[in-house]
Amino acid sequence: MLLNPLNRRHRLRDDIPVMPGAFPLVGHLPAIVCDLPRLLRRAERTLGSHFWLDFGPAGQLMTCLDPDAFALLRHKDVSSALIEEIAPEILGGTLVTLNGSAHRQARDGIKSAFLPRGLTEAGIGELFEPVIRARVQAWRERGEVTILPETGDLMLKLTFYLMGIPAQDLPEWHRKYRQLLQLMLAPPIDLPGTPFRRGRAARDWIDAQSRQFIRGARAHAARTGLINDMVSAFDRSEGALSDDVLVANVRLLLLAGHETTASTMAWMVIELARQPELWDSLVEEAQRVGAVPTRHADLSQCPVAEALFRETLRMHPASSLLPRRATQELQLGQRRIPAGTSLGIPLLHFSTSPLLHEAPDQFRLARWLQRTGPIRPVDMLQFGSGPHVCIGYHLVWLELVQFGIALALTMHKAGVRPRLLSDAEKGRRYYPTAQPSMKIRIGFS
Numbered sequence: 001m002l003l004n005p006l007n008r009r010h011r012l013r014d015d016i017p018v019m020p021g022a023f024p025l026v027g028h029l030p031a032i033v034c035d036l037p038r039l040l041r042r043a044e045r046t047l048g049s050h051f052w053l054d055f056g057p058a059g060q061l062m063t064c065l066d067p068d069a070f071a072l073l074r075h076k077d078v079s080s081a082l083i084e085e086i087a088p089e090i091l092g093g094t095l096v097t098l099n100g101s102a103h104r105q106a107r108d109g110i111k112s113a114f115l116p117r118g119l120t121e122a123g124i125g126e127l128f129e130p131v132i133r134a135r136v137q138a139w140r141e142r143g144e145v146t147i148l149p150e151t152g153d154l155m156l157k158l159t160f161y162l163m164g165i166p167a168q169d170l171p172e173w174h175r176k177y178r179q180l181l182q183l184m185l186a187p188p189i190d191l192p193g194t195p196f197r198r199g200r201a202a203r204d205w206i207d208a209q210s211r212q213f214i215r216g217a218r219a220h221a222a223r224t225g226l227i228n229d230m231v232s233a234f235d236r237s238e239g240a241l242s243d244d245v246l247v248a249n250v251r252l253l254l255l256a257g258h259e260t261t262a263s264t265m266a267w268m269v270i271e272l273a274r275q276p277e278l279w280d281s282l283v284e285e286a287q288r289v290g291a292v293p294t295r296h297a298d299l300s301q302c303p304v305a306e307a308l309f310r311e312t313l314r315m316h317p318a319s320s321l322l323p324r325r326a327t328q329e330l331q332l333g334q335r336r337i338p339a340g341t342s343l344g345i346p347l348l349h350f351s352t353s354p355l356l357h358e359a360p361d362q363f364r365l366a367r368w369l370q371r372t373g374p375i376r377p378v379d380m381l382q383f384g385s386g387p388h389v390c391i392g393y394h395l396v397w398l399e400l401v402q403f404g405i406a407l408a409l410t411m412h413k414a415g416v417r418p419r420l421l422s423d424a425e426k427g428r429r430y431y432p433t434a435q436p437s438m439k440i441r442i443g444f445s
């Protein structure tokens with residue numbers, strides 16, 4: 001594992017052990033990025049359930065593997081403002097960093113557009129279906145693809161369509177979006193030609209375009225579409241919310257839905273390629289329904305595709321760890337956590353914990369197909385919990401079921417199935433978004 005062999009000293013901070021092996025400046029980030037599950041297991045074995053991990057520039061986060069830590073996401077004395085400190089340029093002022101009434105007010109203005117009814121009224125399923133089918137058909141014709149760049153590109157296109165960006169503007173948006181992403185990692189050196197300067201300029205460009213969309217939405221209030229729905233919900237909301245809040249959150253929507261969904265989609269294809277019986281079940285279902293569903297109400301006809309989406313995300317959660325801060329002293333298991341402590345909530349650990357799931361390391365559609373009760377917060381913990389639970393949950397459900405059915409229909413019609421051409425375990429990343437290697441190839445034959 002990528003740990004510093006020169007740092008072996010065992011230390012305590014606030015009576016909680018600090019994981020040895022941190023490097024100067026980058027801390028445990030190399031091991032967190034490349035091998036988070038093994039790092040967590042080693043920490044648990046050697047230090048117990050509570051320990052500090054060093055996230056380099058973001059500082060040390062107290063990480064707790066006790067399932068009680070998941071409940072902190074709903075705790076009134078736990079804030080997400082730490083996210084703004086970690087990524088001020090890109091996430092500053094967005095929903096995910098706000099708390100309390102400011103958060104509720106901004107979220108209320110957005111959430112209805114992302115609920116099944118809002119998505120159906122805006123015709124999102126109809127909008128996505130031809131785009132997904134065309135992409136899957138192109139894969140069929142090429143016979144072999146590098147899966148993560150492909151799903152990344154498809155998701156970006158769907159996200160831009162969702163926002164109502166005109167087709168002719170897509171190449172420019174693509175370019176600006178890639179530059180914006182550089183702000184995540186670029187050192188804050190604001191000089192001409194640096195990635196930081198380019199990233200900021202791209203952010204300002206995207207924000208200016210969003211402002212225009214918002215003006216356009218107000219001028220043509222009768223139009224439908226997600227931005228229009230968001231703008232009218234904002235304008236109806238109590239208390240004045242400035243357009244800055246709306247602009248920041250359009251940027252958040254671009255960022256939040258892209259890599260997370262692209263990674264899950266890529267893992268879905270990888271799992272279908274390495275488990276032939278899974279593919280056979282999906283094909284059987286796709287043939288039975290005969291068409292790609294476009295409305296939420298139709299998703300119940302695709303239980304296998306839905307189980308595939310849920311089990312893929314359980315085995316490969318795209319958000320591995322959520323940063324938080326204790327605003328008051330807290331009790332967590334047997335420990336007292338002082339006010340001001342930075343926390344890391346390890347969704348990745350809970351997603352495959354034997355305390356929460358039976359046979360957690362086995363990929364089993366049956367755990368979803370045979371369930372009788374409703375989906376509980378713990379069943380969808382990969383989307384977080386509490387006030388910040390993912391707004392895109394119903395959208396992801398729709399687009400991943402659409403994708404599964406479109407893939408099965410297209411490939412089966414051509415008499416081919418997905419085949420894994422690379423080692424799926426090699427080159428995985430776990431942070432900031434967990435994803436398979438960029439190089440994994442899938443053949444369709």
Ligand code: HEM
Nearest residue numbers: 095096256257260261264318319382383384388390391392
């Ligand atoms: C598989 C795909 C996805 C996963 C695993 C995922 C996961 C998450 C998680 C874990 C959070 C909670 C963050 C926190 O509490 O700090 C979150 C929040 C959020 N997600 Fe997603 N997400 C996905 C897709 C999407 C999509 C498609 C969209 C919209 C286009 C979206 C929009 C958001 C927004 C706006 C928030 C912030 C909500 C708030 O702070 O109130 N996500 N997501």
